[in-house]
Amino acid sequence: MNPNRSDLLRLCAVLACLAMILVACGSSPGDSGATPTPNLTQVYETVNAQLTQVVLLTPTSTMQLAPTESGLPTPTVSLQPSPTMTRTPASLPTTIGNCDLAAAGNPIDITIPDDTKAQPGQAFTKIWRLQNAGNCTWSSAYSVGLFSGEAMTSQVAASLPRQVAPGESVDIAIDMVAPQSPGTYQGNWKLKNAQGGWFGIGPNGGSPFWVRIVVEPLPTATVTPPVPSATPTATSTPAVLANGSVTLKPMQKFDLDQSAADGGEDISYETNADGQHLLIPQGNVVAAVMSTNQPTWGNCQTANMSAQPLMVENIPVGSYLCYRTNQGMLGWLKLTSFNASDETLLVDYLTWK
Template sequence: MHRIVPLGLLLFLLSSCAPTPGASTATPVPTTMHSPLSPSPTPVPPSATPTPTLSLPLTPTISPNDRAAFVSETYVDYTILKPGERFTKSWKLKNNGTSTWNESYFLYREVALQNEPLTSVERLPLAKTVAPGETAEFAVEMIAPEKVGIYTVNWSLRNAQGEIVPVDGGRFIWVTIRVCDGAQSCPAIPSAGSDANGVSATLVAFTPQPQRAVAAFCMTLPGPNYAPSPASVTLLLDGVSYPYSTGGSTSPGCFGFEFPVTIEKVQAAQSVAISIAQVRILGGPNDPEGACEAAHAALTARYPSLDFTCQFSMAGYYTNLQVPPGMSREQADALIVDAIEGAIYGPWQLTVR
C-alpha cells in the first residue's frame, strides 16, 4: 500500500489502501520485477556494464522529474496470515513522470515499524525500461513472523541518484499484515480516527525516519481558519509525550508534523500515537473586535466579577482586565483568548499501533 506523506511526504488515501488512478490514454506495458526471499546474485548480461551499489543518503530528497501512480497490489492492508506463512507481496505502479525508468531504478526496503522486515530482500532493481504511461509490477517474496501481531514495512521507489520517486505524492508504499494463530484471536485493527466535540481527526500516515518521525492527519474543522494549536500536537511513545519540531498545514484541513525522535525509539515502543489537544482560529478571527465583544458578553454573564475592555492591538485583544476572586490572571486570560479564538478541546488521539 502507498502513503501520502504531506510535508513533502504525505502523506498521503484516507479510506482505502490507495486512490484509484484515473483513466489514461496510454496503453500500460506491464513489467514485473520478482525478488525471491533469499536472492542469489543476478548474472549480468554480456552487454551490460556492472555499476557500483549506490550509497543512499540518510534523508533522501524527492525526485523533481519522476512521478508514480498506484495501480494495484496483492495482500491489501491487514490481510490475515498464519505464523511462518510465505506469501508474495506485489505492487503495480504507473510511470506518471517525464523520465523513463531504467535498470538503475529500484524498489528499496525502508522501515520495518516492528523491527520485522518480513524478507531478506533490501533492493529490487527494475528489470527493464518503463516509459511514461507504462506500468511496472514489483513482487517480493516474504514470510510472516512467528509471533502473533500486526506488522508494517515501508518501501520506496528510487532513481539512479537515490532520490525517492513519489507515489501519488507520497514517499512510500508498504505492506501491512496481521499474523494470527488459530488458537488465539487476531489482533484488532487499530483505529486511525478520533472524534471529540464535533471535530474528527483521521491519521493519514506515520513515517519513522533515522532522526525524526513524520505524521500526517486531516481534520473536519468548523471553519477554514481553524487548525490544531501546534504546541498541543505531540507524539506518544508508550505514553511518553514528545513535542513537535516543525509542522503546519499541508492542504485545507490536513496537516503534517515532525517529531525529533529516532527510528530506533519508535521501533522499541509498544504503543505509538499522535495526540492533538486543541484546535482554534490560528492567527485570530477576521473580526477581532466583534469576536472580543461576543466573548465579553458570554464570559461576563458566566463570571459576573470578570471584566475587560475590548481593544485590539499588537499587545492583544483587550485591556483593563478585572479578575474574579479565586481566578488568576493567567486563567482569566486563557478563558478570554479561548473564547475569542473559538478554541475547541479534544483530545484527539490517533493510534499508530
C-alpha cells in the first residue's frame, strides 16, 4: 500500500473520533447557564473540509509499471568503424613457367605426312619439327621416345641432336620400317626431360606427336596369255641420266640433271641466321629423307616429297634422299659426309632418265 494513503486514513480516523467525543461531552451537568450544543452538521462539514484539504495537499502517486518485452526489435546503435591500417602487399616472386612445354613446328611433319602410303617392309625416316615453347633450355639430357602405338623401329628412344633454347625449333629424325601386313599404323611419341618425365605438345603439354602410314598390299601379278610372235618384257629401271659426287660449300647451287655446280637450279646449300646448314630445293624441285638404305626407282616414285628445306644437322650421315628435278627426273642423293669446321658437304647422287 502507498504510505501517503495510510497516513490519510489514520488522520480521518482521528478526526472522526474527535467529532464523536465532542458530541458525547455536550455541556457538563453542574453548569448553571445553558451552553449551546454544537451543530453536528457543522462538525461533519468541518471534518470533510479538512479531509478535502488534506487530499488536495497530498501529491498523487503514480504507479510505475515494469517495462515488458514488446517483441519489437531492439534499436541498433550505429557505430562508426575505427580506422584500419592498410597493409601494402609484399612483392610476390614471378611465377616460374613450364620448362617442359613443346609446340608443333612449322611444319611439324618434315617427312612422312599423315596417311603416307608405303609398301610392306619399306624403310623410311620420319622427321618431326618441334619448338621449345617453355622458358628453359632443353639440354642434351632430353630425349624423344615411343609413348604408345606401333613402334615400326628398334630405335624407340633417341637423345635430342643439340640443345634447344626457348623459342627455338629442332628437327628430330627416326629411321623406321613399314610393317609387312597391310593396314594403317600409328606410333605416338613424346619428349622426355632429364628426369625421365614425359611431356608433349599442346596447351598443357600432354598431347603426343605421331607418325601414321598406310601399308598397301603388294599388287597381284596378272598372268597374260602369251601372244604369238610377242615376247613379254619386264619393266626395268630407267637408264641413268647423271651421277657422281660433289663437295658443296655454303651458298652454292647444283644442277642434278646436268651435274653442274654454280648456277644449277635443282638444289641449294645454304646457312641460316642461326648457323644451321640447309639443303633447299629450288624451283619446283621436291625431296624427301628416306633412310640409310639406297632407294630404288620405285621407292622414290612412291615417296612423299615436299619443297621444305632440309636441315643437314638433323640428317644422319649416310642417309639417302629421294628427289624429283626441275625436269621431272627421279633420283637419290646420299649425305656422305659433313665437315662442321669448314662447312663443306660431300654428297653422292644419281638421276634416272
